[in-house]
Amino acid sequence: MSEFIDRAVVEQVARLARIHLSEQQLDASSKQLGEILNYVGQLERVTLPDDVEPFFGAIESVNAIRADEVNSSVDRDSILSNAPDSDGEFYSVPPVF
Amino acid sequence: MNSVNESAKEARARVGFDQVTVVIGMEVHVQLATQSKLFCSCSTQFGAPPNTQTCEVCTGMPGSLPVINNQALQLAIKTGLALNCEIARSTKWDRKNYFYPDLPKGYQISQFDKPICGKGYLDIADANGAFEPRRVRLERAHLEEDAGKSIHDESSRGGNSKIDLNRTGTPLLEIVTKPDMRSAAEARAFLTELKLILVYIGVSDCNMQQGSLRCDGNINLHIEFGGQTIATPIVEIKNLNSFRAAERSLTYEARRQFDLWQQCGLTIDDSPKQTRGWNDAQQVTTMQREKEESADYRYFPDPDLIAVSTSEEEIAAIEEQIDRLPAIWREHLSEVYNLKPYDADVIVSQGRGLVDYFREVADQCGDSRIASNWIGQEVLRYLNESGLEIDRYPVAPRQMAELLKRVVSNQLEQTRAKEVLNEMVASQLSVAAAIEKLGIKAVDHDELKSICQQLIDEHPEVAKQIQDGNIKAVGRLVGKARKLNPNANPGLVKDMILKFLGI
Numbered sequence A: 001m002s003e004f005i006d007r008a009v010v011e012q013v014a015r016l017a018r019i020h021l022s023e024q025q026l027d028a029s030s031k032q033l034g035e036i037l038n039y040v041g042q043l044e045r046v047t048l049p050d051d052v053e054p055f056f057g058a059i060e061s062v063n064a065i066r067a068d069e070v071n072s073s074v075d076r077d078s079i080l081s082n083a084p085d086s087d088g089e090f091y092s093v094p095p096v097f
Numbered sequence B: 001m002n003s004v005n006e007s008a009k010e011a012r013a014r015v016g017f018d019q020v021t022v023v024i025g026m027e028v029h030v031q032l033a034t035q036s037k038l039f040c041s042c043s044t045q046f047g048a049p050p051n052t053q054t055c056e057v058c059t060g061m062p063g064s065l066p067v068i069n070n071q072a073l074q075l076a077i078k079t080g081l082a083l084n085c086e087i088a089r090s091t092k093w094d095r096k097n098y099f100y101p102d103l104p105k106g107y108q109i110s111q112f113d114k115p116i117c118g119k120g121y122l123d124i125a126d127a128n129g130a131f132e133p134r135r136v137r138l139e140r141a142h143l144e145e146d147a148g149k150s151i152h153d154e155s156s157r158g159g160n161s162k163i164d165l166n167r168t169g170t171p172l173l174e175i176v177t178k179p180d181m182r183s184a185a186e187a188r189a190f191l192t193e194l195k196l197i198l199v200y201i202g203v204s205d206c207n208m209q210q211g212s213l214r215c216d217g218n219i220n221l222h223i224e225f226g227g228q229t230i231a232t233p234i235v236e237i238k239n240l241n242s243f244r245a246a247e248r249s250l251t252y253e254a255r256r257q258f259d260l261w262q263q264c265g266l267t268i269d270d271s272p273k274q275t276r277g278w279n280d281a282q283q284v285t286t287m288q289r290e291k292e293e294s295a296d297y298r299y300f301p302d303p304d305l306i307a308v309s310t311s312e313e314e315i316a317a318i319e320e321q322i323d324r325l326p327a328i329w330r331e332h333l334s335e336v337y338n339l340k341p342y343d344a345d346v347i348v349s350q351g352r353g354l355v356d357y358f359r360e361v362a363d364q365c366g367d368s369r370i371a372s373n374w375i376g377q378e379v380l381r382y383l384n385e386s387g388l389e390i391d392r393y394p395v396a397p398r399q400m401a402e403l404l405k406r407v408v409s410n411q412l413e414q415t416r417a418k419e420v421l422n423e424m425v426a427s428q429l430s431v432a433a434a435i436e437k438l439g440i441k442a443v444d445h446d447e448l449k450s451i452c453q454q455l456i457d458e459h460p461e462v463a464k465q466i467q468d469g470n471i472k473a474v475g476r477l478v479g480k481a482r483k484l485n486p487n488a489n490p491g492l493v494k495d496m497i498l499k500f501l502g503i
């Protein structure tokens, strides 16, 4: 497996993540992402017995659940103050269409 | 080349719409009836002032952690059981990544490869036999969180969009069918039956105006042509906001795809899935702008959430809570109460409340046909006009049964009984009080005799017609009897006059 991942793939991932990468950054990411994937890829070479179930998270416990109860929400002024722009009631964003 | 194309086009033009199989699959989003959101304790109450029901979790603030709402899980499992689905013993959460202003986290928490409900089915039929009964297979039903609401500037001056995140994080169950429906009418029947079941088991209010039930339809055509079956490109029609819109848009779309195929011959191999919207004003589907690379959601397991496992005991306990479903009630009303399938459906499709009302009235008055007629006509008319549910209907089942008993025993004639019912509805009176208020008195045998004799004496020409064989003419005398005494029972008057005339 090559050390690098295809630049076209890096460009596509950057586009999906809405990140702009310079030429230099594309080269660097192509190498760094390749190294990460190769490192993790070692796991694929491990032979497992057939009856091992897939493992989806780093925590082994299950069922952290909560009862269906309403607690007070965050005050609107305070939550809207995190937004770049608002009219006091709504978030205001550049037109979508 | 041109002539080859031309002849292919001519051949397509000779194909009739009856050689076409319409193939439809539905995706339905149902808002589950929880008090709080799927992963936080903000309220799900509809109609609150914008952005007053949000918190760090549902707006995706760094460092906040989602925790699953147990009731959402329970309602999802209950729905799955009612829809004959396999229930996952272990289910997990995945992030569906995309950017949109009403999705503050930049991803939606959903379920990708281990949905809470797996394969199931829903049987549909038409009480009037408009189509053959059909089993619609369900692919899956998974839990996910809703997005917020965007309000766009409609002035076309390019003003900013406004975002309300109150709805963000509300629990949705997305139910996906296999492409098993073969007409727009079947799709509508599926939606109607699905909604009925969801309301019967109380997992959602299914209020379409408030967005508690939203549906998308996938449709294409299979056409027998040149000895093989050709499939047209699949179109997804988004955001159908009523069942009528669903039926009309699918009907329109089937025809549009057929016309387009006859013109251009495009098949499923020539074109990717297309998204269209339904324009209700113009009754057409229109092309929607594709989101760039929209299909690439890069699902991956949400590291903030852990798997949920469900035990056999929990599933059995939820199953216990499911009472009889609409299909079982239809059967029950047909078999136990002898109703025709259509009449049973009229009652069952109004919801569980009317089924119980009917059973109580039928049991107490002893005549289920009369109970079904009166409820199907008088009661439903009132409910439709007033927009009320049966639990707010002013006449209690016991009173309705009392009234119908008098109809069954001929103490009250139909027209008079309807007047009594109207009085009971208007003044909330008992049957006896309403009868008294209207001054209805039973007409005794002697008085009935004298009325009939008087009518024959005053109208010898009619009497003669009747004796000459024109039995129908008796109707004119019956009408006049009502004027002499509004309480005279028309059936009894008719019989007595005929008897007097020796017929």
Ligand SMILES: [Zn+2]
Binding pocket: B037, B040, B041, B042, B053, B054, B055, B056, B057, B058, B059, B169
């Ligand atoms: Zn919240």
